[in-house]
Amino acid sequence: MLRVAVPNKGSLSEAATSMLSEAGYRQRREGGRELVMVDPDNDIEFFYLRPRDIAVYVGRGTLDVGITGRDLLLDSEVEAEELLGLGFAASTFRFAAPVGAFSTLADLEGKRIATSYDGLVRRYLGERGIEASRVVRLDGAVESSVRLGVADAIADVVETGSTLKAAGMEVFGEPLLQSEAVLIGRTGHTLPAIEVLIRRLQGVLVARQYVLMDYDVRKDLVEQAAALTPGLESPTVSPLRDSEWVAVRSMVPKRETNRIMDELYDLGARAILVSSIHACRI
Ligand SMILES: Nc1ncnc2c1ncn2[C@@H]1O[C@H](COP(=O)(O)OP(=O)(O)OP(=O)(O)O)[C@@H](O)[C@H]1O
Ligand SMILES: O=P(O)(O)OC[C@H]1O[C@H](OP(=O)(O)OP(=O)(O)O)[C@H](O)[C@@H]1O
Ligand SMILES: [Mg+2]
Numbered sequence: 001m002l003r004v005a006v007p008n009k010g011s012l013s014e015a016a017t018s019m020l021s022e023a024g025y026r027q028r029r030e031g032g033r034e035l036v037m038v039d040p041d042n043d044i045e046f047f048y049l050r051p052r053d054i055a056v057y058v059g060r061g062t063l064d065v066g067i068t069g070r071d072l073l074l075d076s077e078v079e080a081e082e083l084l085g086l087g088f089a090a091s092t093f094r095f096a097a098p099v100g101a102f103s104t105l106a107d108l109e110g111k112r113i114a115t116s117y118d119g120l121v122r123r124y125l126g127e128r129g130i131e132a133s134r135v136v137r138l139d140g141a142v143e144s145s146v147r148l149g150v151a152d153a154i155a156d157v158v159e160t161g162s163t164l165k166a167a168g169m170e171v172f173g174e175p176l177l178q179s180e181a182v183l184i185g186r187t188g189h190t191l192p193a194i195e196v197l198i199r200r201l202q203g204v205l206v207a208r209q210y211v212l213m214d215y216d217v218r219k220d221l222v223e224q225a226a227a228l229t230p231g232l233e234s235p236t237v238s239p240l241r242d243s244e245w246v247a248v249r250s251m252v253p254k255r256e257t258n259r260i261m262d263e264l265y266d267l268g269a270r271a272i273l274v275s276s277i278h279a280c281r282i
Contacts, residue, residue, distance in 0.1 A: 001038075001045050002193040005057055005066030008035075008048035012181050015088040016067040020046070022207075022279075023200040043193070054184070055080050061186050065194055071157065071179040075120040079187045084198055086181040087205055093117065093179055094171040096164050097153040098146055105173040108132055114142050114151035121155045124176050143167035199281055207277040210251045215264055215272040219246055226250075228263050232282065251277070 006020065006027075007013040014030065021027045026039035028048065037046045047063060052075075054066040059078025071093050073080060095108070102108070105128060114136040115121045121135055136151050143163050145151040157179070158164060158171060183201060185194060210232075217225045225248055226235050235250035252260055252274075261272050 001043050002065070002191065002197065003063045004044060004046050004197070005049050005054040005063045005068075006046050007051040007054065007067060010051055011089050012051050012067065012069060016086075016181060019067075019086060019088070019201065019204055022204045023197075024279075025200075044197070052076070058184050058186055061189070064189070064191065065183055065185045065197065067181055067183055069179050070182050071117060071120065071177060073182065073184055074177065075117040077119050077123075080184045081187045082182045083185045083194070084183040084201055086183060086201065087208070089179070089181040091157045091159045091179050092175040093120070093155065093177045094158045094175050095153055095155050095173045096143075096158070096169045096171045098168055099170045102153055102172045105130060107172070108153060111152040112136055112150070113153050113155055114138050114145035115155040116140060116142060117155065120176065143169060202282060203280045206251075206280050206282055209254055210277055211254050211257055212249065212275045212277055213252045213257070213260065213272065214247065214249050214275075215269040216240060216245050216247050217264070217267070217269040219244055221268055222246055222248065224267055225264060225269055228260055228267070 007016050017027045025042055025044060026037060027046065028034045028037050035048055039046070049057065051068050052072050054068040055073045055076035055078050057063040058066045059076065059080040065083065067086065069089060070082065073082065108125065108130055110131065110133045112134045113121060113132050116138055118135045118137040125132055136145065138145055142154045142156045144167065145154060147167065155176065164170065183198065213229055222237060229235055229248065229250035229252055231250035235248050238247045240247055257274055264272055
């Protein structure tokens, strides 16, 4: 039975559970408190764990795969690797300090830096030859640490930037990394059941990112139309009763739907229909 770690709390939890449900797996209800959920139909077992601990279980091989954040994986320094980006919980990881106080990475020399990701921060600074006087490890609400006098700067997750702004802080230096939720596995370890899980999750990603577009177009315009809707491999072109016209079906990125419909219409395509994809295997 495949053993999978799922975040039980925080920003990753709800989205991870709903992605697994969409992929056809039995999951605990929203707000549920079960620690383990067995899905006998799919021969898979889900363990609900703290996101930070998930890389540890997977790295040690007690669980086969898990969902966590790329930042947490890199912070943990375990023998685990990314198998698939999951497209949610996107954020950057950045240095920040009170407005006007710092402008470059070099300003961190000899300063105190508060963070929940001390492994990641020490490695990043070490690789760049910067010696902070201290990296202060905190569990959360790191933005308050400077005002409260335990640090001069922070390194933390930034999404909208509103938490930083509210704390009177601004980012400086390059982002340390771009993070998102990822499926992780032990380095070099693979199983047929892991491949199936990856394909199912990829199916959810594609179903979320693409729509199916159908339209009719005059035969002599089909090449131009196909260039607007190339699909993943190649659009399906079917004959119509009127031999001057064909029907085209293609997958289109969801966020480009309206632009493509406008361009197809201008070209002369008609009966342009868009439907959502419920599930797929690519
Ligand atoms: N505001 C946010 N936007 C996007 N991703 C976020 C945000 N806050 C945290 N994350 C991501 O969530 C993961 C952190 O998991 P963690 O359990 O610390 O979640 P959390 O949301 O900080 O929960 P909590 O602080 O309630 O424990 C990281 O991968 C991080 O990048
Ligand atoms: O850029 P923003 O959109 O404001 O989001 C970033 C904030 O979200 C997370 O905090 P969380 O709510 O998880 O609190 P925590 O610091 O206690 O983990 C993160 O640690 C930042 O503080
Ligand atoms: Mg948090």
